Amino acid sequence: MAEQPSKRIIPVTDQRSGSLGVPATALNAQALLPASGLLQDARGRVLRDLRISVTDRCNFRCSYCMPKDVFTKDYPYLPHSSLLTFEEITRIARQFVAHGVTKIRLTGGEPLLRKNLEILIEQLSALRTPDGNALDLTLTTNGSLLTRKAEALRAAGLKRLTVSLDGLDDAVFRAMNDVDFPVRDVLDGIEAAQTAGLGPIKVNMVVKRGTNDQQILPMARHFKGSGIVLRFIEYMDVGATNGWRMDDVLPSADVIRLLQQELPLIPLEASQPGETAQRWGYADASGQHDKAAGEIGVISSVTQAFCSDCNRARMSTEGQLYLCLFASQGYNLRDLVRGDHSDEEIASAIAHIWQGRKDRYSELRSAEGPAPAGSGKRRVEMSYIGG
Ligand code: SAM
Ligand code: SF4
Ligand code: SF4
Numbered sequence: 001m002a003e004q005p006s007k008r009i010i011p012v013t014d015q016r017s018g019s020l021g022v023p024a025t026a027l028n029a030q031a032l033l034p035a036s037g038l039l040q041d042a043r044g045r046v047l048r049d050l051r052i053s054v055t056d057r058c059n060f061r062c063s064y065c066m067p068k069d070v071f072t073k074d075y076p077y078l079p080h081s082s083l084l085t086f087e088e089i090t091r092i093a094r095q096f097v098a099h100g101v102t103k104i105r106l107t108g109g110e111p112l113l114r115k116n117l118e119i120l121i122e123q124l125s126a127l128r129t130p131d132g133n134a135l136d137l138t139l140t141t142n143g144s145l146l147t148r149k150a151e152a153l154r155a156a157g158l159k160r161l162t163v164s165l166d167g168l169d170d171a172v173f174r175a176m177n178d179v180d181f182p183v184r185d186v187l188d189g190i191e192a193a194q195t196a197g198l199g200p201i202k203v204n205m206v207v208k209r210g211t212n213d214q215q216i217l218p219m220a221r222h223f224k225g226s227g228i229v230l231r232f233i234e235y236m237d238v239g240a241t242n243g244w245r246m247d248d249v250l251p252s253a254d255v256i257r258l259l260q261q262e263l264p265l266i267p268l269e270a271s272q273p274g275e276t277a278q279r280w281g282y283a284d285a286s287g288q289h290d291k292a293a294g295e296i297g298v299i300s301s302v303t304q305a306f307c308s309d310c311n312r313a314r315m316s317t318e319g320q321l322y323l324c325l326f327a328s329q330g331y332n333l334r335d336l337v338r339g340d341h342s343d344e345e346i347a348s349a350i351a352h353i354w355q356g357r358k359d360r361y362s363e364l365r366s367a368e369g370p371a372p373a374g375s376g377k378r379r380v381e382m383s384y385i386g387g
Contacts, residue, residue, distance in 0.1 A: 107386030125157025146189025305362035324359035
């Protein structure tokens with residue numbers, strides 16, 4: 001019987017250990033797995049979505065992601081030479097697309113801090129699926145640089161984007177980003193994105209109980225009827241630096257209950273398999289979905305795990321492949337693109353890695369409770385791997 005591929009690939013344990021590398025010899029020793037447009041993991045989950053982090057730096061210090069006391073100016077951010085070049089990213093992305101990825105999201109850190117990002121967007125937007133279709137190419141940003149960049153992003157081929165915004169009240173927002181960044185500038189950025197023709201635009205709000213939960217209703221009122229889909233995200237225990245506590249999580253069910261008191265909602269069908277958000281539509285007087293008023297979403301990563309159809313892979317800024325947001329180890333694709341390896345070998349390595357995937361952290365967390373901070377393996381930071 002063939003040996004399990006997952007046993008033969010040696011994962012990397014620390015993103016900054018300096019010993020990055022899935023040994024190419026181990027990969028070459030395996031049967032070459034060509035891309036067929038359909039790749040299933042060990043739990044039958046099909047690979048469809050690739051999130052690519054283009055920088056580990058950010059101009060915000062959201063306490064749930066890059067707390068100021070950890071991410072100081074002396075923090076060991078990755079040197080430029082560690083980062084994948086745009087050509088390397090595109091070459092790897094092409095192999096993922098050959099395996100059936102139809103959606104690529106650029107993230108970070110703050111992706112708009114990566115110089116000349118438009119060039120990468122141009123390259124990625126030229127990729128085609130095995131059926132000849134364009135990709136669903138998108139980006140998640142804190143919106144701080146959007147006023148300046150929206151036009152260029154659109155011109156480069158970006159179709160839509162997601163903006164993170166944790167409140168409308170200026171004082172609350174400045175405290176959430178922890179660099180005193182004004183909310184007005186993000187709202188202007190969203191407007192600039194709309195004017196540039198980027199759409200549909202989504203707005204993500206991470207809800208932290210006792211910190212910005214009083215912003216739920218103002219945010220919903222503001223975006224209702226705007227064509228923008230607001231999504232409330234449960235605060236997650238991702239990484240090891242944010243001091244996460246279950247008490248800080250406001251369950252999505254509570255968010256919906258709160259909204260229902262003023263803005264009646266009805267549940268909507270998922271628009272595609274593997275969708276992270278549960279959709280709710282604003283109801284009209286007869287209880288039907290009022291399409292002009294639009295919809296909201298809730299992403300219940302903590303209280304309602306959705307691992308069973310998780311179709312997402314994540315690639316870090318330096319080309320490590322992570323199979324789960326909560327993984328403590330990655331697989332080094334950078335050594336493959338920088339070594340003497342053909343596209344077929346890179347595609348085959350991706351196939352072996354994905355086929356061995358069993359990750360389902362959130363389901364286990366629901367069953368067993370979160371691992372206490374500092375216990376077990378060190379988990380990768382959100383700013384390194386991207387959301
Ligand atoms: N800087 C960009 C931004 O904020 O949109 C992109 C990267 S950020 C890591 C991606 C998404 O992850 C953001 O929507 C952010 O709010 C979310 N995020 C970060 N830390 C989180 C946490 N602990 N729980 C839930 N969402 C989190
Ligand atoms: Fe930066 Fe985004 Fe993390 Fe906030 S959530 S610190 S904007 S990377
Ligand atoms: Fe996917 Fe991991 Fe999140 Fe589960 S915990 S939905 S496997 S990323």
